Amino acid sequence: MATVDVDLPHVKDDDPHHHGPAKGLGRWLFTTNHKDIGSMYLIFSLCMFMIGGIMALIIRAELFQPGLQLVEPNFFNQMTTMHGLIMVFGAVMPAFVGLANWMIPMQIGAPDMALPRMNNWSFWILPFAFLILLSSLFMPGGAPNFGWTFYAPLSTTYAPESVTFFIFGVHIMGASSIMGAINIIATILNMRAPGMTLMKMPMFTWTWLITAFLLIAVMPVLAGVVTMMLMDIHFGTSFFNAAGGGDPVLFQHVFWFFGHPEVYIMILPAFGIISEIIPTFARKRLFGYSSMVYAVASIALLSFVVWAHHMFTVGMPLVGEVFFMFATMLIAVPTGVKVFNWVATMFRGSMTFETPMLFAIAFVVLFTIGGFSGLMLAIAPADFQYHDTYFVVAHFHYVLVPGAIFSIMAAAYYWLPKWTGHQLNETMGKVHFWLSFVGVNITFFPMHFVGLAGMPRRIPDYALQFADFNSMASVGAFIFGFSQLVFIYNIIQNVRVGEKATAQVWEGAHGLEWTVPSPAPYHTFSTPPKVD
Amino acid sequence: MHEQVKTKRLVVRLATAAVLMFGFGFALVPLYEVFCDITGLNGKNFNEGPAAISSVDRSRTVKIQFVTVNPADMPWEFRPNERTMRVFPGEDKVTAFYAKNPTPEWMVAQAVPSVTPSEAAPYLHKVNCFCFDRQPLEAGADTEMPLVFVIDPDLPRHISTITLSYALYDLTDNQKVTQSSHNNDKGRASL
Numbered sequence: 023m024a025t026v027d028v029d030l031p032h033v034k035d036d037d038p039h040h041h042g043p044a045k046g047l048g049r050w051l052f053t054t055n056h057k058d059i060g061s062m063y064l065i066f067s068l069c070m071f072m073i074g075g076i077m078a079l080i081i082r083a084e085l086f087q088p089g090l091q092l093v094e095p096n097f098f099n100q101m102t103t104m105h106g107l108i109m110v111f112g113a114v115m116p117a118f119v120g121l122a123n124w125m126i127p128m129q130i131g132a133p134d135m136a137l138p139r140m141n142n143w144s145f146w147i148l149p150f151a152f153l154i155l156l157s158s159l160f161m162p163g164g165a166p167n168f169g170w171t172f173y174a175p176l177s178t179t180y181a182p183e184s185v186t187f188f189i190f191g192v193h194i195m196g197a198s199s200i201m202g203a204i205n206i207i208a209t210i211l212n213m214r215a216p217g218m219t220l221m222k223m224p225m226f227t228w229t230w231l232i233t234a235f236l237l238i239a240v241m242p243v244l245a246g247v248v249t250m251m252l253m254d255i256h257f258g259t260s261f262f263n264a265a266g267g268g269d270p271v272l273f274q275h276v277f278w279f280f281g282h283p284e285v286y287i288m289i290l291p292a293f294g295i296i297s298e299i300i301p302t303f304a305r306k307r308l309f310g311y312s313s314m315v316y317a318v319a320s321i322a323l324l325s326f327v328v329w330a331h332h333m334f335t336v337g338m339p340l341v342g343e344v345f346f347m348f349a350t351m352l353i354a355v356p357t358g359v360k361v362f363n364w365v366a367t368m369f370r371g372s373m374t375f376e377t378p379m380l381f382a383i384a385f386v387v388l389f390t391i392g393g394f395s396g397l398m399l400a401i402a403p404a405d406f407q408y409h410d411t412y413f414v415v416a417h418f419h420y421v422l423v424p425g426a427i428f429s430i431m432a433a434a435y436y437w438l439p440k441w442t443g444h445q446l447n448e449t450m451g452k453v454h455f456w457l458s459f460v461g462v463n464i465t466f467f468p469m470h471f472v473g474l475a476g477m478p479r480r481i482p483d484y485a486l487q488f489a490d491f492n493s494m495a496s497v498g499a500f501i502f503g504f505s506q507l508v509f510i511y512n513i514i515q516n517v518r519v520g521e522k523a524t525a526q527v528w529e530g531a532h533g534l535e536w537t538v539p540s541p542a543p544y545h546t547f548s549t550p551p552k553v554d
Numbered sequence: 555m556h557e558q559v560k561t562k563r564l565v566v567r568l569a570t571a572a573v574l575m576f577g578f579g580f581a582l583v584p585l586y587e588v589f590c591d592i593t594g595l596n597g598k599n600f601n602e603g604p605a606a607i608s609s610v611d612r613s614r615t616v617k618i619q620f621v622t623v624n625p626a627d628m629p630w631e632f633r634p635n636e637r638t639m640r641v642f643p644g645e646d647k648v649t650a651f652y653a654k655n656p657t658p659e660w661m662v663a664q665a666v667p668s669v670t671p672s673e674a675a676p677y678l679h680k681v682n683c684f685c686f687d688r689q690p691l692e693a694g695a696d697t698e699m700p701l702v703f704v705i706d707p708d709l710p711r712h713i714s715t716i717t718l719s720y721a722l723y724d725l726t727d728n729q730k731v732t733q734s735s736h737n738n739d740k741g742r743a744s745l
Contacts, residue, residue: 136561204568212561242572246579261583264666265625265723269586276582339593339672 042544051146054138055544056123059145061441063120064434066149068510070112071427073156075503077105082465082499085492088484098482099167100159106170107188110288111195112152114422117430118291119202122230125437126206128535128542129224131215131551136208144201151194158184169480171281174262174273178254185255189248196245203237206230215534217553221312224533228315229294232322236283236290239326244280247273271336278329286325289421290318292389292429293360296382298533299436300364303379304371305530310363317356317363324353334405343402350400354393361390376528377451381432384424384459392420395470410480413473419466423502424459431458431509438513439527443541444520450512457505464498601679601706602686610644611707614714618705621719622651629657630691632722635698643707651684651720654696662690665699665720674716677706688725 043049043058053059080101084092093101123141127134135141158165163182166172177185210231214223223231250261250273260266262273293314301308308314330338330346338346364386373379395417399408408414431454439445468491473479477488484492523540534553538546618641620634631654641647655661665685669675680686684699691697705716 137565200572204565204572207568208561208564211564212557238568238572239575242574242576243579243582246576246582250580250583264721265664265725267666272583272586275586276579279582280579337670337672 052142054134054142056127056135056138056141057441057542057544059135059141060120060123060125062145063116063123063148066145067113067117067120067430070108070116070152072506072510074105074108074113075506077101077108079499079503081105082496084482085484086496087493088486088489090483093482095482096164096167099169099480100165102480103166103169103172104155104159107155107166108152109422110170110284111192114288114426114430115199116148118230118233118288119199119206121226121291121295121430121433121437122202122206124441125535126209126227126230127213128538128546129227129533130210130213130218131534131547131553132209132213133545133548133550135205136213137205140201141205144198144205147194148198151191151198154187154194155191158182158187161187171277172248172251173270173277174251174254175264175270178251178262181255186252189252192248193245196241199237199241203234203241206234207238210234215547215550215553221315222553224294225297225308225311225314226291226294229290229297229318232318233287233290236287236322236325240280240283240287243276244284247276247280250276271333274333274336275330278332279326281332282329283322283325285418285421286321288426289389290322292385292426293318295429295433295436296364296385297360299378299382299432300367300386302436302528302530302532303376303382304368304373306367306371308363309366309369310359313359314363317359320356321353324349324356328353331400331402331405334402335409347400347402351397354397357393361386361393374529376435377446377448377455378432378436380452380455380459381428381435384455385428385432388424388428388462389421392417392422392425395420408473410478411473412469412477412479415479416466416469416473419469423466424462428458428462434509434513436528437535438516439523440535440538440540440542442517442520443523443539444516445523445527447512447515447520450508450515454505454508454512457508458502461498461500461502461505465495465502466498468492468494468498601676602683608644609707610642612642614711615640615642616705616709616713617715618647619715619717620649620651621717623719623721625721625723628663628722628724630655630661630663630722630724631696632720641705643705643709646681646702646704648700648702650698650700652696653689653691653699653722655691655693658693659726660690660692661724661726662688663722664688664725665722668719668721670717670719671713674709674713677709677713678716678718679704679706685720 043053043055050058050062053062080093081098084090084098123135126132155165161182161184163184165184166177166182166188168177168181168185172188210223210227250259253259254261254263254268260268262268262270264270297308297314328346328350330342331350334343334346368383375383395413399405399414399417435446435451472484472488472491475488477484477492525539526536527540528536534547534551535542537551618639620637620639622632622634624630624632631652633652635650635652639647639649651665653663667680667683667685669678681702681704683701683703685701689697689699
């Protein structure tokens, strides 16, 4: 890691080139400033998180009791589909891109992103993608209802009319992600401050560099697969239509060739965030920095050869099942290295438990639980029992909610004082943490049990024996959902008022971003700092 | 500026990589077919046409099950005349499937076969099969569709049951569109 010994030539507010932001709406529409764009990404992601969260609460309200109470099954399916799409593409991914925009230039000592205009463009097409997607809720036939994995021919032959809008939306958000990824790679590879060698880069920057390569490799494949769907629906081709010689299983192969790297796109930046926060509050250097870098790189490489573990039950031959089973289990090795290193960083550190650290520790514990249920699912013969049950739902929510989402919250609390210039309200942060922690576990832990007992996923009604655990999960979901209002209130309060934060903010914080004043000036590192 | 040239070159490379990966998504379609063809993983690489099998293995019999599937919107009656058969490997066998078009309109259908376990697919040799061609039927007409097959005596000994499944697809609309263009009867009809 960078030992930061910097002189600060960059704080020169009287320089005529260091103008502040433009005024009014134009500032946000035309901005090319990485901090403005980062803020917009984060606010957009928070809005999507709330919309997707409302959908999740509709799902949990319906599942509170067996029988059909609140919504029609078709609307229920629209909710599960839209919840998944919005959370994956609208909440988690833009949040990480927002964090990257804010933090990567500041972590590597660059004045801005490499391609500021493209940065503006890649953000501003995103709200339109989601307007298109959300507008499908009000179309005749309703929104997409075929699950976020949109398996063909369910999403082609049997889909509602609005599927075309869904495809268009996916194209736009894919373009946004690819542009964002190109920008991030160009920034990291070309704009590092003198002395900031690759192996001195902060872990968050490292994980994003690797994530950006994953994005460039697989988002075009997603665009390809939805294009094939479009052609099947409107232009009479038969990519996935068996009647015309196509193959529905081909859809699953192409989709998961995108889909599995996609899940690492949603977790590698989280690994980076946690690797920043734990050393700060353990007041020790990150244990095994280079092994962390190699672990992330090997996870990224392995993610391309494990996709068929999502489709063990399609009738693959034994050789295929065995290969994908062992390849998947191999991923546990670098992941284990990371968890070991986080624990070793904390070991005999002088730890304090501020809000970001609480979220980071919860991440390590709960993500590991999600990782272990993933290992259970990787066992091909056992997967036939677990496939398409709530056990899968429990697994991926454990890696995404207390995994990706908790890491984003940890990052927000960790860097918020740098963004707003105000110290955190620790009491409110802790209230938010404990409510979320308890809520998440009440929601998702019982899903393991109903899943193992055979409750299928994506159903609006279920057999009586699952009733108790489902009502528990619903109660937890409402606790978790409403506790996010504390988060929002806390952020708004922090922007408006609060004790003035120092440049260092956290006692144990190291890295270039902590050398600039809080709040970070509109332009930072216009003259590159020197890193020793 | 040296810096800008470097950035430009990198961006062009990355954008090219994205475009190539878009192409790769489509290239997965033929790759998938070639891969399945070589390995026989999807139970679809049958031997078709006249068989060059001389000897009959009378030391064992293999059970063949015939399964028919109608997709949701296919109104035809479609069933095998015999649900199961016991055959000696190497022995020529003839059976037939019954199909009836109960609608008041002329229709065309295509049967798409699949074999389970997929390992057995290359040993199931179809000398002649109704699934090689499209099947037109007048309104209310019915027909017997023949299948001539032989099991290769090299069939691994641990396989004692083979399931041959046919899904019957309605191609009437496709046929109307492509009739004039003399399309190949198999494969991606209009790709």
